[in-house]
Amino acid sequence: MNRQLLPKLLEYIADKHPRSRRGVEEAMRVSPQKFTEIAEMFLGWLVKALGDDGIQRAADAFVQFSTDVNLAQARYEVDGSYQNKSFAEVYANHYSQIDTMNEYLWGIYLTNFLWAHHTEISLLYADTFLAKLPATSQIVEIAPGHGGWGAWALSRLPQAQLQGFDISPSAIQIASSVTRAAGVADRATYTERDALDLTHMPQSIADGLICNFLVEHLERPEKLFAVVSHLLKPRAIGFITGALTAAQVDHIYEFRYESELVKMCEEQGLRVLQTLSVGPTRTLPQARFLPRSMALIVQKRCGEFY
Amino acid sequence: MSDTLMRLTAVFHDVFNDDELVISRDTSAKNIENWDSLTHVTLIVKAEKEFGVRFTSAQVAGLQNVGELIDLIEQKAGR
Numbered sequence A: 001m002n003r004q005l006l007p008k009l010l011e012y013i014a015d016k017h018p019r020s021r022r023g024v025e026e027a028m029r030v031s032p033q034k035f036t037e038i039a040e041m042f043l044g045w046l047v048k049a050l051g052d053d054g055i056q057r058a059a060d061a062f063v064q065f066s067t068d069v070n071l072a073q074a075r076y077e078v079d080g081s082y083q084n085k086s087f088a089e090v091y092a093n094h095y096s097q098i099d100t101m102n103e104y105l106w107g108i109y110l111t112n113f114l115w116a117h118h119t120e121i122s123l124l125y126a127d128t129f130l131a132k133l134p135a136t137s138q139i140v141e142i143a144p145g146h147g148g149w150g151a152w153a154l155s156r157l158p159q160a161q162l163q164g165f166d167i168s169p170s171a172i173q174i175a176s177s178v179t180r181a182a183g184v185a186d187r188a189t190y191t192e193r194d195a196l197d198l199t200h201m202p203q204s205i206a207d208g209l210i211c212n213f214l215v216e217h218l219e220r221p222e223k224l225f226a227v228v229s230h231l232l233k234p235r236a237i238g239f240i241t242g243a244l245t246a247a248q249v250d251h252i253y254e255f256r257y258e259s260e261l262v263k264m265c266e267e268q269g270l271r272v273l274q275t276l277s278v279g280p281t282r283t284l285p286q287a288r289f290l291p292r293s294m295a296l297i298v299q300k301r302c303g304e305f306y
Numbered sequence B: 001m002s003d004t005l006m007r008l009t010a011v012f013h014d015v016f017n018d019d020e021l022v023i024s025r026d027t028s029a030k031n032i033e034n035w036d037s038l039t040h041v042t043l044i045v046k047a048e049k050e051f052g053v054r055f056t057s058a059q060v061a062g063l064q065n066v067g068e069l070i071d072l073i074e075q076k077a078g079r
């Protein structure tokens, strides 16, 4: 593994984006050794996918994305509700826009380790969820976006296969480039499709399911849990994440309490095995809302209590 | 000192909780230890209120120093 990429990223951030340095240092402190491993893995794929200036481009995109998020949060503190209410509006202005989505997805790609609280989620994903998946898993990834989560799963499980579905053409293109960069493209397929249409697929096809940061983008999030339940084999497991009281231009459904996500899982035939709710250590002054991210490891029940 | 810089200095004093802070057009996050991404947004929202303007996220992310912020405020406020 090329060990030179993280120092390059850190140097670029310190020089061009000094305001972002403190957050990155916090992320490194969560688990310095694992941080370095995850960062080098993601940056290695990034440079293979985007070329030599990939680190700079993604770092600029990360800073833009983080600014979008912080500014949206500041406006949310004043307004008391998210800016957008309709999925159609977000689709037209955002998911279908190639340039906007390219920058957005590479920005998010880096948040997986550059936001301290997301580093914690990445550790749960790798150490607990991936560790539980059978070696020959058929994995479904809903809303892969940049594809980093799926590429990580396939790298860890050399016999697993993955089918990914995302509504954005840019996501399909970027996720495909990331799996190619990770050397796992022969085991991954990506299709442009609305997650909520996936109930039309055969039932019980997945040994493992990944669905990160989609649920808050939907008008009727409970429908997504029905899709997860439809696709998972009995007792198979899924990794789902969502955002609570965290504004973003494309967040529509405002989850306020962790229990709302748990309840939606339970009502759709999923048992909640493990949860993690994390938030940033620094917030806006006098904030009413803590922008949290929650991860759930769920299991498809085969009866009411089993 | 320009009127904008004077009023902006008061915003900096408030956000950084430091009445001794001296800022100039060249001041950037490299000179002010606590000027991180969250403080930046706090500063921007307070400046928006002080000057009656509103910035886009791309403008906010791109600002390199106080001088660029002053120029943007003056351009938005039509000065």
Ligand SMILES: C[S@@+](CC[C@H](N)C(=O)[O-])C[C@H]1O[C@@H](n2cnc3c(N)ncnc32)[C@H](O)[C@@H]1O
Binding pocket: A095, A108, A109, A142, A143, A144, A145, A146, A147, A165, A166, A167, A168, A171, A193, A194, A195, A196, A211, A212, A213, A214, A217
């Ligand atoms: C915040 S990104 C998350 C990307 C990635 N899963 C991650 O966690 O880093 C949200 C993704 O959901 C996709 N998306 C939004 N609505 C969707 C829908 N109804 N069906 C499928 N994908 C959707 C977007 O195109 C985008 O790629």
